[in-house]
Every structure is written in structure tokens, then in C-alpha cells.
Amino acid sequence: MSVLPTSQQALKVASSGKIILETGQPLPQLGADEVLVRVACVALNPYDAKSVDMSPSPGATAGLDFAGEVVALGEAVDSTSSRLALGKRVCGFVFGNNPDRRDNGAFAEYVAVPASLVLCIPESMTFLEAATLPCGLATTGGALYNSHSLGLPLLGSGSEVNPSNKSPTYVLVSGFIPITTSSPHNFNRLQQLGAQATFDYRSPTCGLDLRDYTHNRLASAIDCISSTDSMQICYEAIGTAGGRYVSLDPFPLNKHTRRSIRPEWLFSFTMFGHAIDWDAPYNFPARPDDRESAERWYAEIEAILATGELVTHPFQEETGGLSSVIDGIGAVRNGQITGYKLVYPIRN
Missing domain, CATH: 3.40.50.720 (NAD(P)-binding Rossmann-like Domain)
Structure with a gap:
């Protein structure tokens, strides 16, 4: 693998309803149980607009859904396992607009995520297709199992x-x-x-x-x-x-x-097991049981995903990379996107 850069581009929350593209941003600090993913594609969800409108965390990286490849492992991640070897293609859902971790979100060139809460992408699936999956999986799993x-x-x-x-x-x-x-x-x-x-x-x-x-x-x-x-x-x-x-x-x-x-x-961000420091009613204490439930659900759904039984969400591929995501969030906010997702490749 190539040497990691010292900085990246990322979409940062500026104020209520406003996101801007920033350069020269640090890569997210990698937790011991996490993997660092070089993001290939991101997908938009209604909550990308809603969270920034209702509970903005200025300076935080925005974004929930991503797909990309593993480029670094936290010290507690099993480096001998083939499941999450360097270069492995994965997709995931992350707590963007996080007031307690402002350096991490999906709308960036790199994202950190717990190794137990990423999904390995089958060979038959593209990054574009995979990026449509994670938020829906996390939401449905939480509703069913929490x-x-x-x-x-x-x-x-x-x-x-x-x-x-x-x-x-x-x-x-x-x-x-x-x-x-x-x-x-x-x-x-x-x-x-x-x-x-x-x-x-x-x-x-x-x-x-x-x-x-x-x-x-x-x-x-x-x-x-x-x-x-x-x-x-x-x-x-x-x-x-x-x-x-x-x-x-x-x-x-x-x-x-x-x-x-x-x-x-249901508030899907409780699946990470950490307290959520947003304004009421979106503030929650740590819920370790939700984290355990999410890990079981992800293991189950990854096995099903490998069989090809799950279809991906209809999507429309957009151009322009991270800078165009801002306009896409506006379209989602205004109700212009229904029945499909906007997906953005952010690197060649």
C-alpha cells in the first residue's frame, strides 16, 4: 500500500444547514478497534441534510454512507485475518456531524470505522452499488434487533x-x-x-x-x-x-x-455504543447493548450479502466529487430525490 497523505479534503459543517469543502484537513485519528478506509464513493441519505439542519456540529466532517478500501488497521484489529486485510473492499455507515469526533465522517477522502461495523463487498458488487447499502442496513437492523x-x-x-x-x-x-x-x-x-x-x-x-x-x-x-x-x-x-x-x-x-x-x-447512531452529545431529544447515554446488537446484525448480513440475496438500492451516479455533494444534499433536503439515491465517486 502507498504511504498515507498527511492531509485530505473533507466536507465540514459550517453552521445550521451549511456544509463547505475544506482542504488540508487531518486524517481521522484511528482507534484501536478501527480500520481506516480510503473512500471511493459516498451515497446521500435524507439524514445527511436533516442532521446538519437540526443539530449542526461546526467543524465536524459530514456524511454517513461510504464504500472504499482498507488502508490501515488499528492496533487491536487482527492483522492476520484475511477478512479485513489491507486493500479489502468494504462499505459502512459512520456517525458524521459528530460533536465528539469532528475529524471523522463519510464525506471525506478517508474515514475511520470500527472493524466490526464494516461490510466486506462481494466481488460481484461495485463501489457505487455498495455505497447505497449501509444506512439502510443499520436502520433496519436497529429496528428489528434493538x-x-x-x-x-x-x-x-x-x-x-x-x-x-x-x-x-x-x-x-x-x-x-x-x-x-x-x-x-x-x-x-x-x-x-x-x-x-x-x-x-x-x-x-x-x-x-x-x-x-x-x-x-x-x-x-x-x-x-x-x-x-x-x-x-x-x-x-x-x-x-x-x-x-x-x-x-x-x-x-x-x-x-x-x-x-x-x-x-430509533436513533441509529446509538449502535456505536458511545454517548451522543446533541441537543435534546437527540442526546443519548452510551448504549453498549446497541453496539453488541449491531455487531451481531452486521455479521449476519455480511454472510447474506455474500450470497447475492440482497439487492442494492436504485441509484444515480453523479459527477464532480465531494464539491458536488453539497448540491446533492440540497436536492435531498428539498424533496427532489425519491425512490433512488445519489452516489458520488470521489476519486478515480
Whole structure:
């Protein structure tokens, strides 16, 4: 491997809603249990805009999803293992815009990530394809495995618009029966991904139709839209015996209208096991159990990924490298990107 540079380009959070390209930035300090990845591609997610708008950490490197190759190993990483040898192609999800680690994020030439929380990329998959995976995997894994007693079948509300919109496949391989809501033009794709049934979330009877379809036995719902309307659909759909509702954002307490339903909201960054020092309600204590769950989930999904059973997210390849990512985040923020991801190669 070539000698690492002493500095890099990175997209830095400047203020609320503003990201700028900075040169001459230090490479992230490598933790003992981490690998350093030379980034080949990055993919955009709605949360890339949302986190900078709502909880900016000035000076922090932005970005969640990346794909690239391993160029250095932390001192505690097994250097004799072939899984993460130097040059290995990997993809991952990282805590960008991190107030406690401002030198690390996906939107840079180099990123550091725990060795146990990267996925090895199969030979048949390109960096572009791999970059679309990690955020959705992390989100779905957290919803399935950090939420105890999820029942069958499982409703994924708004599966087309969230970074985890491959979730029908993940849910299916995890032993659940996936049912989704979306707009009608995405029905076929969601069913191809493994959804047993799909329902139009714009229908005024969507929730009741879901309850009827599941014979009043729906016990769990993952709300990928996390709006007042989608929460109402989920609450109407869950059977009279009650169950579990998992939102991907803080939910309005006044919409918690059924005591038989246990609501919670998922914040994927807890998977790293560290405390999160953002403003409420996005501040969390360290959750080592979430880290352990994530490591088990990543090991499971890496094995499935190697079989070719999981399809990657539809994407549009963009040009211009890191400097163009700023415009892409604006397009995501304005709702111009639906049903596919923007992916940016950042080196030749």
C-alpha cells in the first residue's frame, strides 16, 4: 500500500444547514478497534441534510454512507485475518456531524470505522452499488434487533422514502413477514423485494385496510416516514391486542392514542455504543447493548450479502466529487430525490 497523505479534503459543517469543502484537513485519528478506509464513493441519505439542519456540529466532517478500501488497521484489529486485510473492499455507515469526533465522517477522502461495523463487498458488487447499502442496513437492523418482542407480521410504513427502503428484503431474511405502505408506483418494486403486500399510504382507509388484511393480528410497525399521519396509520393498523410501534424520529406524544401499543423511536447512531452529545431529544447515554446488537446484525448480513440475496438500492451516479455533494444534499433536503439515491465517486 502507498504511504498515507498527511492531509485530505473533507466536507465540514459550517453552521445550521451549511456544509463547505475544506482542504488540508487531518486524517481521522484511528482507534484501536478501527480500520481506516480510503473512500471511493459516498451515497446521500435524507439524514445527511436533516442532521446538519437540526443539530449542526461546526467543524465536524459530514456524511454517513461510504464504500472504499482498507488502508490501515488499528492496533487491536487482527492483522492476520484475511477478512479485513489491507486493500479489502468494504462499505459502512459512520456517525458524521459528530460533536465528539469532528475529524471523522463519510464525506471525506478517508474515514475511520470500527472493524466490526464494516461490510466486506462481494466481488460481484461495485463501489457505487455498495455505497447505497449501509444506512439502510443499520436502520433496519436497529429496528428489528434493538426493539424487543417485535411480532409477526411486520408493517414497514413508508418503505419507499427512507434510507432503509430495502427493508422488505432484510425483514424477510430475518424471519419476519413484511407488509409495507408506499405510493402505488412503487408497489411492484417493494413486492419484488419481498413485501407480502403493499398499501397506499395516501388512502384514508389505509390503516383499517391493513388491520383487515392482517386479521386484526398485526403486532409491530416500523414507521419510516415518522409523521403524524403515518403514526396514525400504524396505530390504526395494529390489532386490538396492541403491540410495538417503532419510529425513526421522535414522535408526538399526543398521537400516542392507544395504551396497548408501546411506542419508541430509533436513533441509529446509538449502535456505536458511545454517548451522543446533541441537543435534546437527540442526546443519548452510551448504549453498549446497541453496539453488541449491531455487531451481531452486521455479521449476519455480511454472510447474506455474500450470497447475492440482497439487492442494492436504485441509484444515480453523479459527477464532480465531494464539491458536488453539497448540491446533492440540497436536492435531498428539498424533496427532489425519491425512490433512488445519489452516489458520488470521489476519486478515480
